[in-house]
Amino acid sequence: MTDSLDxxxxxxxxxxxxxxxxxxxxxxxxxxxxxxxxxxxLPAFDNPALRAGDDGAVVEVxxxxxxxxxxxxxxxxxxxxxxxxxxxxxxxxVNDLAVMGATPLYLTAGFILEEGLPLDTLQRxxxxxxxxxxxxxxxxxxxxxxxxxxxxxxxxxxATAGVGVLPPGxxxxxxxxxxxxxxxxxxxMGDHGIAVLAARGELGFETDIHSDCAPLNGxxxxxxxxxxxxxxxRDPTRGGVATTLNEIARQSGVGITLFEKNLPVRPxxxxxxxxLGFDPLYVANEGKVLVILPRQSADxxxxxxxxSKEGREAVxxxxxxxxxxGRVLMKTAIGSTRVVDMLAGELLPRIC
Ligand code: MG
Numbered sequence: 001m002t003d004s005l006d007x008x009x010x011x012x013x014x015x016x017x018x019x020x021x022x023x024x025x026x027x028x029x030x031x032x033x034x035x036x037x038x039x040x041x042l043p044a045f046d047n048p049a050l051r052a053g054d055d056g057a058v059v060e061v062x063x064x065x066x067x068x069x070x071x072x073x074x075x076x077x078x079x080x081x082x083x084x085x086x087x088x089x090x091x092x093x094v095n096d097l098a099v100m101g102a103t104p105l106y107l108t109a110g111f112i113l114e115e116g117l118p119l120d121t122l123q124r125x126x127x128x129x130x131x132x133x134x135x136x137x138x139x140x141x142x143x144x145x146x147x148x149x150x151x152x153x154x155x156x157x158x159a160t161a162g163v164g165v166l167p168p169g170x171x172x173x174x175x176x177x178x179x180x181x182x183x184x185x186x187x188x189m190g191d192h193g194i195a196v197l198a199a200r201g202e203l204g205f206e207t208d209i210h211s212d213c214a215p216l217n218g219x220x221x222x223x224x225x226x227x228x229x230x231x232x233x234r235d236p237t238r239g240g241v242a243t244t245l246n247e248i249a250r251q252s253g254v255g256i257t258l259f260e261k262n263l264p265v266r267p268x269x270x271x272x273x274x275x276l277g278f279d280p281l282y283v284a285n286e287g288k289v290l291v292i293l294p295r296q297s298a299d300x301x302x303x304x305x306x307x308s309k310e311g312r313e314a315v316x317x318x319x320x321x322x323x324x325x326g327r328v329l330m331k332t333a334i335g336s337t338r339v340v341d342m343l344a345g346e347l348l349p350r351i352c
Pocket of ligand 1: 237
């Protein structure tokens with residue numbers, strides 16, 4: 001038994017063709033990478049621009065201004081009730097385009113994969129992206145895959161970029177809120193943040209809270225058709241409704257007053273928040289939109305929002321005032337007024 005070779009930890013120089021896990025070769029740009037594209041990404045995202053296999057996607061765009069947006073997704077865990085990192089990556093970018101008033105058309109996706117990621121996990125994520133893209137009516141026309149060594153990432157990260165077209169004459173933005181406007185919210189706050197937190201198993205008990213993650217471009221298109229006088233749309237993601245409204249108040253140089261009794265929160269989300277000392281006003285949403293528009297259009301806007309499943313629980317939550325510029329206040333349920341500040345620091349890391 002002398003001279004026996006110890007093969008423990010030896011590296012096979014040629015990766016097997018049917019790896020069940022992501023290996024460094026999948027990011028090589030060579031045959032394994034081509035296989036991964038041909039077997040995983042192309043069948044799911046298939047469209048002429050992607051199929052062409054060139055360095056960039058050539059796409060048709062209707063008349064209007066281009067709107068571009070980009071976002072990175074590092075959510076943990078990768079799967080949670082109501083969504084997963086792929087669904088989130090598509091919806092997040094679609095919604096950032098939609099709240100600009102643009103029609104989202106095309107996305108690109110960059111994948112950072114950790115060596116050892118099960119291939120079927122990637123498949124599930126990719127199929128979820130495809131389903132979200134189909135629901136939103138967008139195409140994923142270009143992509144990239146890189147693989148990093150085990151321990152250098154956490155399964156998968158996805159960076160998406162999107163292109164949309166702003167119809168001629170439409171102009172929405174955070175600087176356009178005006179005194180006399182009202183603030184609408186398309187549904188209850190905090191579902192996404194609390195659903196992801198619960199999925200980490202750190203609460204110590206089960207909840208049935210689902211993320212609200214959804215593409216909102218359909219809802220927003222119907223809203224804008226009914227109410228072309230909308231001044232501001234924004235999705236209250238990280239930092240929640242409170243932080244998003246503070247951004248708008250600063251951009252527009254106006255005050256915003258919230259009515260505490262109108263703020264929508266599901267009882268289960270409120271219960272978790274109370275237990276953990278969170279304020280749902282600061283918890284992230286991934287399928288909600290804030291709408292700021294002239295008061296006389298509020299009823300029409302609420303009707304338009306409530307006609308879609310994503311906006312069924314839309315409510316009026318506040319009003320825009322001339323003073324104090326750049327501040328958000330809240331009229332509390334007991335009749336007092338308090339300042340609602342921006343989120344300081346990070347409430348929940350890696351929720352999107
Ligand atoms: Mg946004």
